[in-house]
Amino acid sequence: MSAVPLLKVNDVSKFYGSRIGCRNVSFELYPGEVLAIVGESGSGKTTLLSCLSTRLMPTSGIVEYHMRDGQYRDLARMAEAERRFLMRTDWGFVHQNPAEGLRMTVSAGANVGERLMAIGDRHYGNIRAAACDWLTRVEIDEDRIDDQPRAFSGGMRQRLQIARNLVTSPRLVFMDEPTGGLDVSVQARLLDLVRGLVHDLGLAAIIVTHDLAVARLLSHRMMVMKDGAVIEQGLTDRVLDDPREPYTQLLVSSILQV
Amino acid sequence: MATPLVVSEVAKSFTMHLRDGVRLPVVANVSFSVKAGECVVLGGPSGVGKSSILKMLYGNYGVDEGQILMEHDGRLVNLATAEPRMVLEVRRTTLGYVSQFLRVVPRVSALDIVAEPLQARGISVEEARERAAELLAKLNLPKELWGLPPATFSGGEQQRVNIARGFITDHKILLLDEPTASLDAKNRAVVVELIAEKKAEGTALVGIFHDEEVRDAVADRIIDVSEFSPRKQAA
Numbered sequence: 001m002s003a004v005p006l007l008k009v010n011d012v013s014k015f016y017g018s019r020i021g022c023r024n025v026s027f028e029l030y031p032g033e034v035l036a037i038v039g040e041s042g043s044g045k046t047t048l049l050s051c052l053s054t055r056l057m058p059t060s061g062i063v064e065y066h067m068r069d070g071q072y073r074d075l076a077r078m079a080e081a082e083r084r085f086l087m088r089t090d091w092g093f094v095h096q097n098p099a100e101g102l103r104m105t106v107s108a109g110a111n112v113g114e115r116l117m118a119i120g121d122r123h124y125g126n127i128r129a130a131a132c133d134w135l136t137r138v139e140i141d142e143d144r145i146d147d148q149p150r151a152f153s154g155g156m157r158q159r160l161q162i163a164r165n166l167v168t169s170p171r172l173v174f175m176d177e178p179t180g181g182l183d184v185s186v187q188a189r190l191l192d193l194v195r196g197l198v199h200d201l202g203l204a205a206i207i208v209t210h211d212l213a214v215a216r217l218l219s220h221r222m223m224v225m226k227d228g229a230v231i232e233q234g235l236t237d238r239v240l241d242d243p244r245e246p247y248t249q250l251l252v253s254s255i256l257q258v
Numbered sequence: 259m260a261t262p263l264v265v266s267e268v269a270k271s272f273t274m275h276l277r278d279g280v281r282l283p284v285v286a287n288v289s290f291s292v293k294a295g296e297c298v299v300l301g302g303p304s305g306v307g308k309s310s311i312l313k314m315l316y317g318n319y320g321v322d323e324g325q326i327l328m329e330h331d332g333r334l335v336n337l338a339t340a341e342p343r344m345v346l347e348v349r350r351t352t353l354g355y356v357s358q359f360l361r362v363v364p365r366v367s368a369l370d371i372v373a374e375p376l377q378a379r380g381i382s383v384e385e386a387r388e389r390a391a392e393l394l395a396k397l398n399l400p401k402e403l404w405g406l407p408p409a410t411f412s413g414g415e416q417q418r419v420n421i422a423r424g425f426i427t428d429h430k431i432l433l434l435d436e437p438t439a440s441l442d443a444k445n446r447a448v449v450v451e452l453i454a455e456k457k458a459e460g461t462a463l464v465g466i467f468h469d470e471e472v473r474d475a476v477a478d479r480i481i482d483v484s485e486f487s488p489r490k491q492a493a
Contacts (some may be wrong), residue, residue, distance in 0.1 A: 030343055051285040188364035195363070217363065223341045235317055242319040246275035253276060 004066060006031050006172060006204050012061030014051050021047035021227040025061070027233070031171065032202045036098040036219035036236065038209060038251070041222065045208045046176055052206065053093055054083055055142030065172075088118045092173035096180045098157035102149045102164065108135065109127075109145040111164050119168055134163040138193060155183045155186035159193065166197060166243070173198075175207040179214055191217055212255055216240055224248045260329070262352075262430045262462045263315075264291040264348065268324030268338070270310055271488075283488035284310045284453040288324065290481055294430070297453060297463040297476050302367075302483035308466045309358075311483065312433050314338075315464065316355045317345040328352060328431060350378055354432040355425035358439065360416040362409045372422040381426065393422040397448055413440040425452050432456060434465035438472050450475045 002174075005028035014021035022044035022208050029035055037045045050056035052063055054075050064072040068090065076085070087093070095101040100112050112131040132142050138159035140152075149157050158178065165173060178194065179187040195218055198205055207214055215222055216236060223233040224245065232245045243249045268288040273281050285307040292298045300308040313319040315326060321338035328335050330352045337345060337353075349355075356373070363371065367393065372394060373386035394404055397418040408419050417440050424432065434453075438446045446469065453476045456463060467473040473480070 033343060067483055140405050192363065192365040216361075234320075237316075237318045238320055238342075241313065242272075244273070244320065249275050 005029060006066050008062075008064040008066075008072065009052065010062045010064075011053055012048070012058045012063060014047050015059045016058060021042070021056075022225070022228045025230055027230075029172075029204055029206065030235060031204050033221065034198055034203075034205045034219045036207050036209060036215035036222045037225060038212060038215050038222060039225035040210065040251075045210075045225055045226040048225070048229075049174055049176055049206065049208050053091070054078075055093075066142070068171075080244065089117055089168050090170050092168075092170040094158075094161055094165055094175040094178050096171060098149065098154070098161040101161040102157060104150050105148055107146045107148055108140065108152070108160055111149065111160060112167050115164060115168050119126065130167060131163075133234040134167050135160075136198070138163045139189070140184075145164065153186075155182055155190065158182060158190055162190075162194065162197070166201065166203075169201070171204060173203055173205045175209075177209055178207065179209070179211065187214075194218060212240060212251065224251065260294040260460075261291050262294055262329045263464070264325075264327040265289060265311075265315070266325045266327065268311075268314060268326060269322045270314060270319060271309075271322055285486040286323075286482070286487045286488045292431070292462040292464055293456050294460040294462055296478045297465060298455055299477040299480045300438060300466050301473075301480045302463065302481050302487075306483045306487050308483050309435060311486075312435050312464065312466065312470055313357075315358070316353065317349070317434055328467060350375075352430050354424050354427055354429035356421055356432070356434045356437045358435045360408060360420040362416075364409070365407055367405045368399070368408050368411070368419045371408065371419055372426055375423060376428045389426055390422065393426055394418070396452075397422055398445055416441065418445065421449060421452070425456070428459065429461065431462045432465075434463060435469075436466050436468060438467065438469050444473055 004110050007029040009025060009027050012025045013023040025048055037048060039045050042251055051058040057076060064076045067073050093101065109128060109131040113127040116130060132145060135142055135145060140156055140159055149160055152160060169174050180192055182190060191214060207218060219236045222236045222239045223230045224239065226247045232239060232248045239248065240252055243252045266289050269286040271281055271283040273279060288311060290298065300311060310319060313466060314321050317337055324338060326337040328337055328348060330348045335344060335348055337348065337391050369387055369390050372390035376386035376389060377383060399418050401414060403415060438449050441449065447476050450472055453463065
């Protein structure tokens with residue numbers, strides 16, 4: 001068991017004016033750990049994810065990341081250049097809408113290769129080979145490498161976004177409703193793919209979802225949010241099989257059985 | 259002889275917030291221990307809390323009071339209070355579980371579902387699949403099914419996949435929740451044989467078996483769970 005956390009979150013709050021986004025959230029994430037954040041719309045899941053991934057500046061609290069050099073760095077105090085470098089190398093961010101995470105008017109291969117070029121790869125042949133390899137891993141035919149994502153289906157776009165994020169071997173990936181908006185058979189394929197990749201690559205991930213089945217399948221640990229606060233957390237199996245809080249019990253009992 | 263599992267004064271209740279916060283006591287004062295190579299069977303009528311005890315032992319249910327001590331990696335871990343990643347670590351190397359129903363993962367084949375616990379412990383895909391195939395063959399699962407995801411399998415077929423997945427590792431503690439419930443006589447006999455092998459290897463087993471024949475064949479000791487029922491204690 002790895003002894004030091006990858007991410008340390010201490011008492012993070014975010015207010016939009018007087019309105020609460022999220023409040024007093026603290027936790028630690030270890031390498032290889034997958035954390036699901038669940039809760040209804042407006043419960044603060046995405047706000048929290050944005051605060052953790054430096055897309056938003058928390059109103060108070062500290063988020064620290066264990067850099068590859070072995071030092072913890074306060075993300076809010078990081079220089080812009082360093083922050084950007086971190087985001088495109090050691091981190092990934094998978095958006096619900098692939099159009100936000102992809103460049104829709106450049107080829108699929110370039111979408112994947114771009115992240116490699118950003119970390120200094122210059123050999124065209126190597127970049128294209130890596131792009132090919134990743135397209136295959138996310139089950140996109142190699143002969144689509146020169147097509148633009150505009151010509152892809154929703155499920156393919158989402159898989160391409162995942163390839164783009166994972167090509168630099170990140171240690172931490174943020175996902176915001178990665179299966180939202182996909183039909184169920186496509187969802188199943190994507191879930192299986194993400195599950196396999198997370199396992200094979202030993203990724204740590206923070207996944208925001210309102211789908212408890214997704215949380216059960218992908219995550220080790222779960223946090224339930226309501227009105228901006230974390231009301232219950234623990235082992236995913238425990239939270240889902242033995243929910244303690246009234247709201248969690250309501251969530252779990254509201255799942256439709258097929 | 260080593261005692262890999264000690265349960266001490268464990269209590270559990272449910273608070274149903276959707277039912278005006280009514281509190282349902284499940285079990286109280288649960289204390290027992292299991293030695294290496296011993297199979298302890300939880301007995302008693304339905305609804306008395308047998309499955310709840312197994313789920314607490316596996317960490318799926320929280321524990322209100324008491325300790326669940328397991329020998330893990332040369333030291334004692336209290337599963338009742340361990341943090342999530344410790345529970346997962348214990349499950350990976352020390353604690354196995356055969357649940358009543360298989361939780362299927364879309365698109366993953368029966369063979370890979372069985373092989374997964376070995377792969378999680380760093381054994382190569384080929385070797386893990388080989389061992390999985392041996393077990394599935396032993397449990398008489400038709401070979402045509404091995405490559406298919408078990409979502410469409412019959413109850414008995416799914417249960418055999420589940421059993422193979424639970425028995426494939428050399429976990430020192432193994433929990434069995436009615437592993438023979440939907441099996442025919444021939445496959446029940448295979449499971450009895452597998453349990454006997456585990457006992458010979460020094461695994462500590464805790465199980466629930468409604469089938470008397472199987473229970474008599476595997477049990478070293480039967481614990482009457484109704485003794486832990488708070489309803490009985492109140493009466």
